Amino acid sequence: MTDLDSAMIRAHATGDRAALISLYTQAADRANTLDAACFFLTHAYIFALEAGALEATPLHARLVAHGREA
Known part of the structure; x- marks a missing residue:
């Protein structure tokens, strides 16, 4: 398991x-x-x-740029 995977699991576990x-x-x-x-x-x-x-706005923009969100 990668460090990123482990960090994700910990973040999920702690909310x-x-x-x-x-x-x-x-x-x-x-x-x-x-x-x-x-x-x-x-x-x-x-x-x-x-x-x-605040990250929601740029994340949404990235999805729109890839045609995944309107």
């Missing part, structure tokens, strides 16, 4: 939404395919929306 936003964004940035990147971006975006985090 650390700020970490989840960051970690899923990192996973998107490291993804090998656009589909995988958008999968992780969607998760980061949802956590950002739930947290009322």
